Amino acid sequence: MAGLGLSAVVAFGTPPSPGPEIAPFGISERDATKLPPDKRELWEKERAEIEQARNSGRTPEGLGSNPRGLRTPVPPLPAPTGIVEHAIGWKYFAFNNAWVGVQGGVRVNVYAGHRIGEPGKGVVLIRRFSLQMEPIGHDTIIDAPPDAGTLRIIEDRGWRLTLASASGSTFVLDLNAASLSLQADGGSINDNMVLDASGEAGGIQPTRNVSSGNFTIAIEQTLNPEPFQGFQWQIAFDAGVLAPVSATSNDDGNPTWDSDPTGLTLCAPAAIDTGAPAGTTWFGGGAGCAGVSGVSFTGTLARITLACLVSDGSTTEVRFVAPAESQFDFGSTFLTSSGSMMATDLGSSITVRCGP
Secondary structure (H helix, E strand, O other): OOOOOOOEEEEOOOOOOOOOOOOHHHOOHHHHOOOOHHHHHHHHHHHHHHHHHHHHOOOOOOOOOOOOOOOOOOOOOOOOOEEEOOOEEEOOEEEEEEEEEEEOOEEEEEEEEEEOOEEEEEEEEEEEEEOOOOEOOOOEEEEOOOOOOOEEEEEEEOOEEEEEEOOOOEEEEEOOOOEEEEOOOOOOOOEEEEEEOOOOOOOOOOEEEEOOOEEEEEEEEOOOOOOEEEEEEEEEEEOOOEEEEEEEEOOOOOOOOOOOOOOEEEEEOOEEEOOOOOOEEEEEEEEEEEEEEEEOOOEEEEEEEEEEOOOOOEEEEEEEOOOOOOOOOOOOEEEOOOOOEOOEEEOOOEEEEEOO
């Protein structure tokens, strides 16, 4: 879902060049003049502590071996990636837990909690490191809306994390955009796939009556809160009622389609998955398309032609096969740049009736 403008993001400047200047949080004095008053106050406190330590020859608490204050380390997290239930009390913040991820040779640490002495002010801190734990770039502090309360990471969705607040609200942290958004009640925060029984008529149709012969259904995407870099699909139906005929996945080589996800040029054809339970056909086998950059898109992902094998009024449900069901993870899902599966909402099954 799109951000609702409820976050106050402060990107703590670019690291200063080597020199005698004291630069708390990697912010020069010139850049500090641009900070909001509360952030400026934190900067001033940090600078005073570093200056006092420099004059006395001691290392300020929490600064480790970096007394110039180019970056104020948070205590290190355990090595595994994912959610880390590791409470940390650190200077101006109290963190309830954290998350660690690695992408493109960059380790990202995310800490969730609140400002010390102000439990109503939820906060998130994002830090980036090389795999050798050398700091990269600047820190980002994201404040939750007023009175949200302390934050805790409750679900790992790759580069979109779900956080719960003490006030009962749920937030989505988009690490690519460095934004914190309120999740509407009952709202989805995932890209979705929906089966359309018609494949041609306007709107999503849940049922289809076919007297005999071939007919077409479609896979539609109606929600795209997060760009994807590929998709794959697989559907299931009664092997005694329907048979697969053909399928086409949408890419930017389909100029006759109303719209297409530009950038997806590498496509795999549909096939029958031999791992289906007896009496059931799994069709798709990882069919879909991928590209080299993120795609924002809503519309038709695939059109699938099926054939009725009977004409006696028999019915069958056509549904998505989830990746966990398929022996080779060939189920329906969106894909990230690394080829890993994104959290994907799969729509309900549709009903097809073959016969008069």
